[in-house]
Amino acid sequence: MTRLRARWPFLVPAVFFLALAVRAQVPTPQSVLGHTPGDDYYLANYEEEIHYFHVMAEHSDRMKMFTVGKTTEGREIEVAVISSPENLAKLDDYKAIARRLATAQDLDDAQALQLAQSSKVIVHIDGGLHSNEVAGPQHSIMLAYRLLTAQNDPEIDRILNNVILLLWPTLNPDGQDMVVSWYRKNVGTRFEVSPMPWLFQDYVGHDNNRDGYMLNMKESQVVTRTEIDYSPAIFYCQHQTAPFPARIWIPPFSDPISSNISPYVRSWFNVIGTDMAAYLDEHQMPGAISESEFDNWYPGFVDYAGSFRNEISFFTETALYRYATPRFYTVDEFPKNMQDLKALTMYTTPWQGGWWHLKDAVDYMVAGSMSVLDTAARYRETLLYNQYQAARDNIRRYTDAPPYAYVIPSVQADAPEGELLAHIMEENGIAIRESETGFHANERDYPAGSWVILMNQPYSAMAKELFEIQRYPEALFSESNKPVDLPYDVTGWTLPLQMGVRVDAVTDPLTPDQLSHLKEVTTLDAPATQVEGAGGVFIVSHQPNASFRLINDVLASGGSVAFAQDEVKTPEGMERGAIVVSGVSRGAMDDLAKKYAVSVLAAEKAPEHTIAIHKARVGLYRPWDPSIDEGWTRWILEQYGFAPISLYNADMRAGELRDRVDVIVLPDMSSHQMMDGFGPGIVPGEYAGGLGEEGLNSLRDFVRQGGTLVAFNESANSLIPLLSLPVTNVLEGAKPDKFFCSGALLRVELQSTDRPVTYGLPGEPVVMFERGPAFVTQPGFHGAVLARYPNDSNPLESGLLLHPEAIEDKVAALEVPYGEGRIFLYGFKPQWRAQSHGTYKFFFNVLYKYEQPAFAKPPAAPGAEPKGNVVAAE
Ligand SMILES: [Zn+2]
Numbered sequence: 001m002t003r004l005r006a007r008w009p010f011l012v013p014a015v016f017f018l019a020l021a022v023r024a025q026v027p028t029p030q031s032v033l034g035h036t037p038g039d040d041y042y043l044a045n046y047e048e049e050i051h052y053f054h055v056m057a058e059h060s061d062r063m064k065m066f067t068v069g070k071t072t073e074g075r076e077i078e079v080a081v082i083s084s085p086e087n088l089a090k091l092d093d094y095k096a097i098a099r100r101l102a103t104a105q106d107l108d109d110a111q112a113l114q115l116a117q118s119s120k121v122i123v124h125i126d127g128g129l130h131s132n133e134v135a136g137p138q139h140s141i142m143l144a145y146r147l148l149t150a151q152n153d154p155e156i157d158r159i160l161n162n163v164i165l166l167l168w169p170t171l172n173p174d175g176q177d178m179v180v181s182w183y184r185k186n187v188g189t190r191f192e193v194s195p196m197p198w199l200f201q202d203y204v205g206h207d208n209n210r211d212g213y214m215l216n217m218k219e220s221q222v223v224t225r226t227e228i229d230y231s232p233a234i235f236y237c238q239h240q241t242a243p244f245p246a247r248i249w250i251p252p253f254s255d256p257i258s259s260n261i262s263p264y265v266r267s268w269f270n271v272i273g274t275d276m277a278a279y280l281d282e283h284q285m286p287g288a289i290s291e292s293e294f295d296n297w298y299p300g301f302v303d304y305a306g307s308f309r310n311e312i313s314f315f316t317e318t319a320l321y322r323y324a325t326p327r328f329y330t331v332d333e334f335p336k337n338m339q340d341l342k343a344l345t346m347y348t349t350p351w352q353g354g355w356w357h358l359k360d361a362v363d364y365m366v367a368g369s370m371s372v373l374d375t376a377a378r379y380r381e382t383l384l385y386n387q388y389q390a391a392r393d394n395i396r397r398y399t400d401a402p403p404y405a406y407v408i409p410s411v412q413a414d415a416p417e418g419e420l421l422a423h424i425m426e427e428n429g430i431a432i433r434e435s436e437t438g439f440h441a442n443e444r445d446y447p448a449g450s451w452v453i454l455m456n457q458p459y460s461a462m463a464k465e466l467f468e469i470q471r472y473p474e475a476l477f478s479e480s481n482k483p484v485d486l487p488y489d490v491t492g493w494t495l496p497l498q499m500g501v502r503v504d505a506v507t508d509p510l511t512p513d514q515l516s517h518l519k520e521v522t523t524l525d526a527p528a529t530q531v532e533g534a535g536g537v538f539i540v541s542h543q544p545n546a547s548f549r550l551i552n553d554v555l556a557s558g559g560s561v562a563f564a565q566d567e568v569k570t571p572e573g574m575e576r577g578a579i580v581v582s583g584v585s586r587g588a589m590d591d592l593a594k595k596y597a598v599s600v601l602a603a604e605k606a607p608e609h610t611i612a613i614h615k616a617r618v619g620l621y622r623p624w625d626p627s628i629d630e631g632w633t634r635w636i637l638e639q640y641g642f643a644p645i646s647l648y649n650a651d652m653r654a655g656e657l658r659d660r661v662d663v664i665v666l667p668d669m670s671s672h673q674m675m676d677g678f679g680p681g682i683v684p685g686e687y688a689g690g691l692g693e694e695g696l697n698s699l700r701d702f703v704r705q706g707g708t709l710v711a712f713n714e715s716a717n718s719l720i721p722l723l724s725l726p727v728t729n730v731l732e733g734a735k736p737d738k739f740f741c742s743g744a745l746l747r748v749e750l751q752s753t754d755r756p757v758t759y760g761l762p763g764e765p766v767v768m769f770e771r772g773p774a775f776v777t778q779p780g781f782h783g784a785v786l787a788r789y790p791n792d793s794n795p796l797e798s799g800l801l802l803h804p805e806a807i808e809d810k811v812a813a814l815e816v817p818y819g820e821g822r823i824f825l826y827g828f829k830p831q832w833r834a835q836s837h838g839t840y841k842f843f844f845n846v847l848y849k850y851e852q853p854a855f856a857k858p859p860a861a862p863g864a865e866p867k868g869n870v871v872a873a874e
Helices: 002-023 029-033 046-059 085-089 091-103 109-118 135-149 154-162 173-186 205-209 218-230 263-282 302-309 358-378 380-400 415-427 461-467 495-499 512-516 546-556 586-596 628-639 649-654 671-675 692-704 713-722
Strands: 063-070 076-082 121-126 163-168 234-239 254-257 312-318 327-329 354-356 405-408 433-435 451-454 504-506 518-520 537-540 560-564 568-570 573-575 579-582 600-603 610-615 618-621 645-647 663-666 708-712 727-729 744-747 766-769 775-777 784-788 796-798 811-818 821-826
Touching (some): 029 046, 063 218, 085 091, 091 109, 091 218, 091 380, 109 380, 121 358, 135 163, 154 163, 163 218, 163 358, 205 302, 218 302, 263 358, 302 312, 302 461, 354 358, 358 380, 461 495, 537 568, 546 579, 546 586, 618 628, 692 708, 692 821, 708 713, 713 727, 727 811
Antiparallel strands (some): 327 354, 405 451, 433 518, 560 579, 744 766, 744 796, 784 811
């Protein structure tokens, strides 16, 4: 002992400094950020996080940083790539191999196996995209620090040698900064855990994870483009909505699951989940639960969509109290059936309650990520080979069986939407071909310029998933014909139906002759359009959505627009409601036709009966209890040049709304959200409350004085009692055993085709019904029914609808006169997640000022007592 002690003074410093020299290469988070992520009451914002990532990259040969795009607010989106220095030196080679395997490009099984053996597996992990789920980005910092600083750690060495980690600090940088700045403002005050009174993505908030195939938002585009570029075998996203009292939800998922994704992907979800459960147990982290709540049905999740590109794309949900504030839980707060703390097959180690700190959430997330990396390192070769097999099998599947291809004809009622759909598929990694003259399939000649998706390509499962009709699996119905598990999100989304685009499946194998009429395209061109004919008046079809961009440009430039009331000839054929433009030069019209891919017919004079259209000032109600539907609506209105004005509670309560706007849009929200908003004490005073009586009164005055009020879905239902409208909702309070439709595509029959609101719509539009109302009119109703569910057939086109008889012959949309103004009630979402393009016109048509034609006299309802001239009982 004495001798040893005598030697320590010499030995200890040497060893100590040696260790320090290695460790000091990467500064601790504490030394750079002033805190360790996970500390109570502390959250790093995006700039701080990225700064620290750069500091780490400067001090480590295990990490490189890349900029992959820009956010909605213009921030640079940065990602880190972490692996051994040897792997990083060959990153481009490994990416190329991953791409070859993921697409089964020019490979036979033996070659693929050889590549799988010799390459590295790419894994995507991110800090989440729901920014109020705050632990995600903090986890990314701690995960990177751990991987960069470990020395002689066999687990991490194995990971670094076998895995190339693509680590996103977050998928939503804008939101991270918003939430952190909101929390910093409130921490230590009575509003420390207040919800943020705006969306954490400028337009879509929490729906930033519902944009996985439509790719409307910049962030979704960047993540998808990057994902296709790197071809990760695994895509893992961090969330924080664990079903209480579980501490983390992990796969396996609940049913249903899509049959279009590869069986390899489906079974790897389960392997990764059970590996993770074991990993958490090994590290004494109780409370992991599986197979409850979250299913694999809706493909719109950004963190699931990659599964249709043969990636194992999934998420976990760690427990969250609020922000970085800790909370103590006792067992008597648990749901009654969980208080016995008994283990379950899919809840192996019940959590016993106690403190839950941000650090706990960060640790669970890091453990989840480490488990995935460990699994990837151990099964590198199998994962890579399975990824190849998934692509190979998908190609074979559609070489041998239908659909062999899908055709998007270039001639459509709304041709620019056809091109847009082809573009969306291209962004999803699908190769598109274009038909040349003479392409014949399905016993018809397709016009040149039609787009063709050959299904024998690696990612075509996405095309099938988006194009086909969804039928909820029969196996999931109980004997009483009710689904055993109610779906987590919507059940039907068929894009051609939603977008109003004709798409044909090719059910016979394509012959060499047919294939010879298809050419590969690298950039999609919109159908060529021009102004035809002579004269200073221009006729445009009302059917393309793009016509509204054209109208808004014409009105902004001082030109005149009118809608023709009789059927007249347009470039798309005879139609009612044709758009008549005058006061614009032919050259300007030529430019607009090209810009929006809309055909134009010139004429010497305008049709006889027209309604002059004027630009309206469009107000959009924006509650402080934020509405995702408001954000989507605002985005669509901006895209189409309607320049909406946000109306907050103060604006609504201040009155004199008629002086400010011509149209007010109420996005889908509950009556409580609209009228009451956040209760007092929940948020700082300026954000508390909703419209209230005052706001409702000024809304009422606004319509009485000639304003137009537009309400979607639940808001439409709320207005009935609030404004005493002569309408009732037949689905009020209906339980799933009487009616259930959580999001499906339903067919409606267009009525009142003389009303301008219906112009441009097909006779039987397909609408997105999402827990909405269905109406019947009451005595005293003197308006117009705009759309009705059929009275002799099931309206279901795609998805799940239980008890269709409940809405048989019921009203889907109506126009209610009210004082000098009018109210448009839609029992569906004509602008759902900026996907249901086919019903935008229900909405766009009412966003102008124009003289409304008188209502047709309604047939006297038997036994009904009309209330004189009162247009609406108030
Ligand atoms: Zn989430």
